[in-house]
Amino acid sequence: MILGTDTCDAYCSNSAARTLKDVWACSFGLPTLGITAATQISDAGQDIISRHGANRPEGRPPAPESSFVEEYAILINNDVDHPRAPRNAISCRKDHREQTFGHYVTALDPQGRPKLREGFHVSCDTSTDCYSRCGVHPISGYTYVCTHHLRLYDYQGVSESLPDGYYIDEHDEFDVHNTSTGVCTDVRYDFMHSNCNSRAGASATFGVVGCTAELGWASVYCGVSVDRSGPDFLDTSIASSSFEFPRTLSEAVEVDGVVVPEVQCVDIIDCGIKCERFARSARAGGFPVPAGCGLCSPLCPSNM
Numbered sequence: 001m002i003l004g005t006d007t008c009d010a011y012c013s014n015s016a017a018r019t020l021k022d023v024w025a026c027s028f029g030l031p032t033l034g035i036t037a038a039t040q041i042s043d044a045g046q047d048i049i050s051r052h053g054a055n056r057p058e059g060r061p062p063a064p065e066s067s068f069v070e071e072y073a074i075l076i077n078n079d080v081d082h083p084r085a086p087r088n089a090i091s092c093r094k095d096h097r098e099q100t101f102g103h104y105v106t107a108l109d110p111q112g113r114p115k116l117r118e119g120f121h122v123s124c125d126t127s128t129d130c131y132s133r134c135g136v137h138p139i140s141g142y143t144y145v146c147t148h149h150l151r152l153y154d155y156q157g158v159s160e161s162l163p164d165g166y167y168i169d170e171h172d173e174f175d176v177h178n179t180s181t182g183v184c185t186d187v188r189y190d191f192m193h194s195n196c197n198s199r200a201g202a203s204a205t206f207g208v209v210g211c212t213a214e215l216g217w218a219s220v221y222c223g224v225s226v227d228r229s230g231p232d233f234l235d236t237s238i239a240s241s242s243f244e245f246p247r248t249l250s251e252a253v254e255v256d257g258v259v260v261p262e263v264q265c266v267d268i269i270d271c272g273i274k275c276e277r278f279a280r281s282a283r284a285g286g287f288p289v290p291a292g293c294g295l296c297s298p299l300c301p302s303n304m
Contacts, residue, residue: 026201030076030194032209034236037226037294038075041139042233043089043186045075046288047107050114051155057112059280061297068206068301069165070156072199075192075233079151083190087152087171092134092144092184093119101133102184104255106286122184123176127231130184137186138253138260140291145231147189148182164199191232203301213298222296223247223271247271249278250290258285263292272296 039045048070052062074084092102102122109115124130124146134144152175153167176183196202224242229235245266252262260283265271275293282288 022196022198022201025194026196026198027205030196030202030205031234031236032206032299033221033226033238033295034228034233035076035194035206036210036297036299037236037291038187038192038233039071039299040289040297041291041294042075043091043107044085044189045071047086047089047114048074048156050107056108056114057280059276064301064303066158068203068299069158069163069199071299072202073156073165074189076194076202077196077199078189078192080190080193082149082151083147083192084151084153084167085147085185085189086156087154087169087175088117089185090121090152090174090183091117091137091186092122092130093117093174094122095119103134104138106282106288108282108286108288110282110286112281118174120174121176123178123181124184125181127188134184138255138285139287140186140228141251142186142228142231144184144186145188146182147185149179150183150185150189187233188231191230192234194234206299206301210298211300211302214300218295218298219268219272222268222275223249223265223292224295225292226294247292249274249292250283250287255285260284260287263290265292 039049048067049062050056052067054060054062078084088107091104093105094102097120105117105119107114107117122130122133124133127145130144130146136143153169154171155168156165158165224238224247226236226238229237246264249263249265250260253260263274265274275289275296278289278293279297
């Protein structure tokens with residue numbers, strides 16, 4: 001039984017049907033491949049895994065119980081009307097507030113250590129604005145898009161009294177202060193809403209899919225590129241040709257006069273070695289891991 005006259009506000013009054021819907025959304029309906037890629041190669045995902053006790057140059061990952069709280073809030077169940085994103089995940093920046101056009105700014109120093117991005121955010125009304133003002137994201141290969149009503153923060157933490165996380169918002173000097181306009185981002189963070197409304201349910205699914213993948217069976221996916229069909233990571237696919245060798249981890253790209261050459265791997269072992277090295281260092285231009293490494297590190301929400 002459906003109550004309400006507006007389809008968008010329709011409410012299912014059958015508790016059993018609601019339960020089935022919730023179970024499906026957090027299990028078989030959860031786009032695990034796309035979300036896994038988002039945690040590794042989206043600007044927000046890279047920012048999250050650089051915190052929560054992580055040490056990137058040493059290859060120490062973040063504390064999974066802590067980082068998954070933020071990954072769930074930003075990359076799995078973000079708010080549709082007022083999405084959140086880490087402030088340091090805004091990679092298209094301007095040197096001066098009065099400028100119109102921006103460029104990609106890295107979040108890594110030459111040693112591969114995380115650093116704060118500097119520069120003013122680029123405003124927009126539509127994603128077409130971001131295409132003309134920011135161009136193509138050099139990591140994903142997709143154009144920048146416009147996210148409206150974005151709630152930015154500097155840091156997200158977890159405590160015993162606040163298990164769902166708390167947000168610290170201090171440094172807004174580079175923000176777009178006109179709240180009627182949007183911000184150019186690498187993905188539409190308001191679209192990163194999978195309809196899985198249970199973090200425990202999502203954690204259980206990734207505990208099965210992601211944590212067991214760490215045993216080694218997921219290595220066949222390392223070097224395989226995830227194709228997005230829209231401005232987010234929730235509707236993705238993998239071309240069968242991506243499983244062939246050699247695999248292209250990153251296409252050649254030029255940013256601010258710096259040419260980053262194409263990177264390929266010739267077998268599963270080579271793909272794993274190269275992606276592990278990229279996860280600890282900075283490529284030419286300060287680039288992080290390439291898009292082809294998005295499935296090399298499965299999302300595991302616990303230290304099992």
